[in-house]
Amino acid sequence: MSKHLPIVAAINKALHAAWRTGRWQPPTLNPDAIEAYASRKEGVTRVPGRHWREAYSVLLDDLERQSQLSPLGRVIANGQMVKLLRGRIRAERLLLRKPEILEQPLGEPVIIVGQMRSGTTRLHRLLSCDPNFAHTRLFESLEPIPYSRGHDRRLPLGAAVTAFLRLANPATQRVHPTGPLRPEEEFGFNSFSFHGAQFEVQWSVPGFAHLCEERDTGSAYAEFRTLVQITRWARREKAERPWLLKCPQFTADLESLLQVFPNARFLFLHRRYADVVGSSASLVREQRCIHSEHVDPHAIGREWLRKTRFRAERVARFRGANPQVPRLDVDFDEVSRDWLSQIRRIYAFLEIPLAPETMNRMQRYAGRATAHRGHSYALEEFGLSPRLVEETLAQSSISRVAELA
Numbered sequence: 001m002s003k004h005l006p007i008v009a010a011i012n013k014a015l016h017a018a019w020r021t022g023r024w025q026p027p028t029l030n031p032d033a034i035e036a037y038a039s040r041k042e043g044v045t046r047v048p049g050r051h052w053r054e055a056y057s058v059l060l061d062d063l064e065r066q067s068q069l070s071p072l073g074r075v076i077a078n079g080q081m082v083k084l085l086r087g088r089i090r091a092e093r094l095l096l097r098k099p100e101i102l103e104q105p106l107g108e109p110v111i112i113v114g115q116m117r118s119g120t121t122r123l124h125r126l127l128s129c130d131p132n133f134a135h136t137r138l139f140e141s142l143e144p145i146p147y148s149r150g151h152d153r154r155l156p157l158g159a160a161v162t163a164f165l166r167l168a169n170p171a172t173q174r175v176h177p178t179g180p181l182r183p184e185e186e187f188g189f190n191s192f193s194f195h196g197a198q199f200e201v202q203w204s205v206p207g208f209a210h211l212c213e214e215r216d217t218g219s220a221y222a223e224f225r226t227l228v229q230i231t232r233w234a235r236r237e238k239a240e241r242p243w244l245l246k247c248p249q250f251t252a253d254l255e256s257l258l259q260v261f262p263n264a265r266f267l268f269l270h271r272r273y274a275d276v277v278g279s280s281a282s283l284v285r286e287q288r289c290i291h292s293e294h295v296d297p298h299a300i301g302r303e304w305l306r307k308t309r310f311r312a313e314r315v316a317r318f319r320g321a322n323p324q325v326p327r328l329d330v331d332f333d334e335v336s337r338d339w340l341s342q343i344r345r346i347y348a349f350l351e352i353p354l355a356p357e358t359m360n361r362m363q364r365y366a367g368r369a370t371a372h373r374g375h376s377y378a379l380e381e382f383g384l385s386p387r388l389v390e391e392t393l394a395q396s397s398i399s400r401v402a403e404l405a
Contacts, residue, residue, distance in 0.1 A: 003289050008072060008168050012293065015071030026071070027078035029064045031057045034078065038085035047085045048092045051219035055194040055211055056081075062205035069203070073291030077203070083143070087192060090145045094230065097148075104229040109243045109261050110350065113315065114269030115308055116197070116248035117279035119332040121176065121185070122369070123269060124246040126343060128183035129361035132352070134241040136231060138162070139180040141188035144227045146234045155180055171286045175279075185247040189227040193220035196249040197307070201287050204299070213252060213310060221256040251311040254318040258325065265350060266325055268315070271332035273308060273393045274379060274386040280304045281384075282377035301382025309393055339366060 018024040028034060035047050063069060063077050095101060110133065114120040128135040139158025146152050158180035165172050178184060190196030195217060200209050228243060245264075250257055258264065281297070281304045288295045319327070328349040335342045343362065347354040379385055 005169050005289060008070070008290055011072045012070050015075065019071065027075055029060050029074065029077060029081075031060045034060070034081045035085055038082050038089070041082075042086055042089040044089055047088050049088060052088075052194045055208065055215065058211050059194055059199060059205055059208040062207045063203060066206060067203040068292045068294040070291060070293045073203070076291060084192060084194070087143065087145045090148070091192075091226075091230070094145060094148065095226075098233070101229050101233045102226065104232050105239045106225070106228060106232070106261065107240065107242050108263045108265060109228075109245050110267065111250065111257065111261065111264045112244065112246040112267045112269065113250050113254065114248065115251060115271070115276045115280070115311055116304075117276050117283065118248075118269045118271040119330075119335055120246050120248065120269050122339075123267065123330065123335060124185070124244060125183050125365060125369070126339060126362050127244055127346070129365050130355075130358045132241060132358075133244045134232070134237050135183045135244045136186050136189075136228075137181050138178050138184035140231050141184050141186055144188055144192055144230060146230075152234075165290070168290050169286055172290075175283045175286055183244075186224070186227075186245060187247055187249070189224045190220065190247065190249050192227060193223045195220040196247075197252075198249075200303075200307075201284050202291055203288065204292070206303075209303075209307075217253045217256040218259065221253065221260045224257075225260040248311075252314050254315065255321075258318075258322065264325075266327040267346060267349075268319075268327055268329045269332060270329060273312075274389045275332075277301070277305050277308050277384065277389050278377050278379045278382070280308065281379075281382040285382075297381055298383035301379070301384045304382075305384060305389060305392055308389075312393060 015024075019026050039046055060081065067073070067077075069077060110127070112120050112124050112127075124135070127133055139154045142158050142161060143154045146154065162178065162180055187196060187198040191198050195212055195215075197209070197212070199205055200212075228245075231237070232239075232243070245261075281300050284300050284304060285295060285297055288300070319325075326349075328346060330342055330346065340359070340362070343359075344354060379389065
């Protein structure tokens with residue numbers, strides 16, 4: 001049973017009434033109908049590309065059959081699909097008009113790798129205080145392709161999305177505080193190819209989740225790289241600034257990520273699995289309550305326990321197969337105890353100077369940060385226990401010693 005969210009409940013009631021009386025029709029989740037609409041709005045006959053189509057169809061089938069969407073959830077799902085398809089059309093036009101974008105150098109990105117809720121956001125935002133790094137902002141992740149006519153509408157749209165989520169379920173801001181201009185993970189660069197767990201956070205989509213874990217992700221990450229180049233071009237970003245990349249989805253796709261960023265340096269974040277699973281399940285529950293009136297916390301607990309184990313196995317396999325990759329392990333508890341000493345370790349690993357003004361910016365961020373204040377959860381809410389989590393992860397033949405070796 002979902003928690004009661006007054007604004008969400010009021011919207012659902014209004015939509016139920018409008019659909020029941022025939023004033024409005026429920027938005028479609030038919031993949032062909034959505035593609036036809038998006039194409040018509042952009043003045044073309046078909047959305048370009050092929051590699052994304054299977055995942056797109058499976059996702060929409062899950063949304064229709066598995067997700068138990070509320071009226072609001074259905075409206076949001078339809079809107080997101082239309083936006084993504086229109087973005088793909090705009091991207092093709094942009095690259096035809098500006099092929100030099102694909103020549104944008106990316107140098108040696110710094111890639112933060114960690115399970116969801118392992119402290120990657122805090123580290124990412126600390127490093128983003130350094131003007132010598134480039135980073136993605138929330139509004140760019142929500143909509144990676146700039147608009148070609150008039151003022152770029154992405155920033156106000158990002159502000160609107162943030163404001164709506166804060167109103168719909170204030171707990172989302174306690175779990176993951178953000179804003180349109182704040183440093184943010186590149187979840188939207190994965191979503192652009194209909195790939196990644198951002199959809200799984202919002203909705204129960206088991207078929208899509210399985211497909212993402214088993215599909216060849218090479219094409220999705222080739223597009224991911226292109227989106228970083230588009231972002232750099234749109235911002236007239238200095239070529240010498242290394243890009244900070246951070247997304248929990250990376251833990252499942254490291255081989256493809258390395259293929260497109262062969263010169264990357266990796267920072268691996270580690271946190272106790274019981275904390276990772278509990279916090280992940282809490283985030284998923286808060287997000288799904290916006291989209292469905294039937295959210296099962298125990299099902300969420302089982303799924304994110306399984307996913308945490310799956311990702312841990314993928315990371316361990318990648319590390320074993322790629323000992324040549326420059327990498328540094330960073331512990332969540334050590335960052336919490338003494339973030340500055342960990343930052344110094346990271347800068348020594350990257351072989352770049354840590355300027356006093358950068359330390360001052362980081363200190364101000366650390367002093368202001370209220371991340372997770374008021375965010376409380378217990379594994380038992382999700383049908384789990386610390387012992388079950390640790391035993392499940394131990395069964396995967398991955399130990400903390402092996403991870404940090």
